Amino acid sequence: MPAEIMPDVLTAERAHLAAAREALRRMREHAASLSADMAADWVSRKYLEALLDQRVAALADHPDTPLFFGRLDRDAEQARESPDDEPGASRESGDPDEGAGLPMIYVGRRHVHDDGGDRRPLVLDWRAPVCRAFYQAGPADTMGWRLRRRFGFHGGELTAFEDEPLDAPVHTSALLTAEIERPRTGPMRDIVATIQPEQDVIVRADLGRTVCVQGAPGTGKTAVGLHRAAYLLFTHRERLARSGVLIVGPNRAFLAYISSVLPALGEVRVDQATVDDLLGAPTGAEPAGASAVKGDARMAEVLRKALWRHIRKPEEGLVYTSGVAKYRVADHEVREIAAGLRGTTRYAAGRDMFAQRLAHRILVQMERRGGAPDDRVQDQVVRSRPMKALLEAVWPKVTPEIVLHGLLADADTLHAAARGVLTDEEQAAILWPKPPRSHRSAKWTAADRALLDELADLIERTRSLGHLVVDEAQDLSAMQLRSLGRRCAAGSATVLGDIAQGTTPWSARSWDEVLGHLGQEGEVTELAVGFRVPGSVLDFAAGLLPHIASGLAAPRSLRPGTGALTVRRTDALEEDAADTARGLLELEGTVGLIVPDAAVLAYSVALAAAGVEHGVLDTESTGEDERLQVVPATLAKGLEFDHVVVAEPAAIAAAEERGLARLYVVLTRAVTSLTVLHAEPLPDQLPAAPHA
Structure with a gap:
């Protein structure tokens, strides 16, 4: 409903927004005024100070972000049946009954209440149970509500509204469409105002469920995963505050791109990391064939065998002296204890249990001689020199680095551990041709880091x-x-991705395979309708699907994208790319110039020569200070730009084993327009497209 038709309504809504902002300011001031001095000790005080700081940060008001984006009006009959003072109705954010008795609620990014005695909610957090109706209610089930109102904003200023009777046929929301298509500037933003019903079901999945999302480009799978994390933190705050939530992304540029989403939703206690952050950054490189073998799940058995081979048969028993008395555990008894523990528990725990059981045998002998040893005596036996010597001889202390160095540096050790698991050719592929002198001088690759983590857990x-x-x-x-599965072994996971966008030599061919390696049982949900990528662009890229993921249905877009795709052949690639990028900068939104990795410098030089300001993405920097970014093809995954220029698709496809999948990723980064420039012929697998 256009705002100019009902100016009084718009004025009233703006007044409510102003009141909510003022209430949020008072909530933040109150949180900032609280003191941690009441804590009983220094540690408690520091912990309380951290909690208060997080609370203040979570209540920050971002002037350019609307405090609420929607409203629900209840049926008059439902409102009479559920009065404001309904018994049990709570006013505290996060309580199950929050807003249950209100005839009207405002849905926003966080809970805001006034400071009256009843703490009347002015805005309800979108994650509250009652707010589910904003995303799910419709003609089939109004969920007790009569009207859904969406608001239009420019910056933080409320500019329009649109009413949708929930018992009427569904129509396309102009405000929703405008929000989805709004030009992208800076990092990824939240999608709380535009979450679709099928996305909302995923977001609100129970904590105990692992959810796997197969999402085509532009379907919002990353945003859905982030919003599910925010929802779970809201719903299970105390539990997850103790156990933690972690976001794992493909690279630092991607994490920087998504870094603003959760803080904008008031969640500031979520860690973000890459696999390298968790396992350790690689310091060496190796052929792709070696990495593929090391990345195979069969390596887990090889590592298990290699680790437990460090336990050796004792050549002699244990002799412990106390005063003039000597106590002995015969070598066959030592072998019996070691054999009983070998492989039944973690290596370090088994070593401790081995020492404790040997010490217990000594204590039994002491008791038989009339002594009365206690736990302190047993600890003395465990710490004694004879025990330490026996432990080192039979069950030595090891580190992951020692075990892996011994495995990869010695052909006999590798063969003994890999016999019946890896072929001779596979063993030869991972054996170091020139072994480092010790584990301290080894250069560990990315694949090695995962092996080290497996050993650390063993x-x-x-x-x-x-x-x-x-x-x-x-x-x-x-x-x-x-490695990741071990970090959610007692919890759950949200697994996101697209089989068609697999670009590594070991990329999964099915989600059952991924979930199996994670050790999680989960449901696979497919998001095939794109909201961001124009249809003409998506159709062009989807021509590659039969060659990279034949089992997937072609995605479709809700946006036709007429005129969004331009394909042009040129003999001056770098100069043409610079001119094209300069022209796109005259339009609204961000511009990504995606090029083969080896050509990043050449295109950056061409832009500089043309006087075009730009940033360059690398693994540590997003280049987000500039509207135009030069993006290596291998870092494009997960990013999006309003306008994308792709230079030389054939070179991108030829650069790696799964180059066609990489090209599919690159071609689907555009939100508004895609320009493809090429000097070489386009790959045959791409559909014919009209050339400019």
């Missing part, structure tokens, strides 16, 4: 988180997925 248990969000999961090796 030695000592990895701590599990409450919830893990993994994006671009299809690109992770089986061993990397096992």
Whole structure:
């Protein structure tokens, strides 16, 4: 309903927005005034100070972000049946009954209440149970509500509204469409105002469920995963505050791109990391064939065998002296204890249990001789020199680095551990041709880091988180997925990706495979309707699907995108790309110039020569200070730009083993327009497109 037709309504809504902002300011001032001095000790005071700081940060008001984006009006009959003072109705954010008795609610990014005695809610957090109706209610089920109102904003200023009777046929919302198509500036923003019903079902999935989302480009799978994390933190705050939530992305540029989403929703206690952050940055490189073997799930068995081979048969028993008395545990008894523990627990725990059981045998002998030893005596036996010597001889202390160095540096050790698991050719592929002198001088590759993490867990248990969000999961090796699975072994996960966008040599061919390596049982939900990528662009890129993921249906877009695709052949690629990018900068929104990795410098130089300001993405920088960014093809995944220029698709496709999948990723980064420039013929797998 256009605002100019009902100016009084718009004025009233603006007044409510002003009142809500003022109430939020008072809530933040109150939180800032609280003191941690009441804490009983220094540690408690520091902990309380951190909590108060987080509370103040969560209540920050962002002037350019609307405090609420929607409203629900209840049926008059329903309102009479559920009065404001309904028994049990709560006014505290996050309570199940929040807003249940209100005839009208405003839906926004966080809870805001006035400071009266009843703490009347002015805005309800979109994650509150009652707000589910804003996303799900419709003619089939109005869920007790009569009207849905959407608001239009420019910056933080309320400019328009649109009413949708919930018992009427569904119509396309102009405000919703405008919000989806709004030009992109800076990092990814939240999508709370535009969450679709099928996305909302995923977002509100129970904490105990692992959800896997197969999402075509532009379907919002990353945003859905982030919003599910925000929803779970809201619904299970105390539990997840103890166990933790972690977002894992493909690279630092991607994490920087999504870094603003959760803080904008008031969630400031979520860690974000890449696989390298978790497992350790690689310091070496190796052929793709070696990495593929090391990334295979069979390596877990090889590592298990290699670790437990460090336990050796004792050549002699244990002799413990106390005063003039000597106590002995015969060598066959030592072998019996070691054999009983070998492989039944973590290596380090088994070593401790081995020492304790030997010490217990000594204590039994002491008791038989009339002594009365206690736990202190047993500890003395465990710490004694003879015990330490026996432990080192039979069950030595090891580190992951020691075990992996011994495995990869010695052909006999590798063959003994890999016999019946890896072929001779596979063993030869991972054996170091020139072994480093020790584990301290080894240059560990990315694949090695996952093996080290597997060994670390075999030695000592990895701590599990409450919830893990993994994006671009299809690109992770089986061993990397096992590493992540250990970090949610006692929790759940949200697994995001697109099989068609798998670009590594070990990319998964199915989500059952991914979930199996993670050790999680989950449901696979497919998002095939795109909201961001224009239809003409998506159709062009989808021509590659039969060659990279034949089992997937072609995605479709809700936006036709007429005129969004331009394909042009040129003999001056770099100069033409610079001119095209300069012209696109005259339009609203961001521009991404995606080029083969080896050509990044050449295109940057061409832009500089043309006087075009730009940033260059690398693994540590997003270049987000500039509207135009030069993007290496291998870093384009997960990013999006209003306008994209792709230079030389054939070179991108030829640069790696799964180059066609990489090209599919690159061609689907555009929100408004895609310009493809090429000097070489386009790959045959691309459909014919009209050339400019």
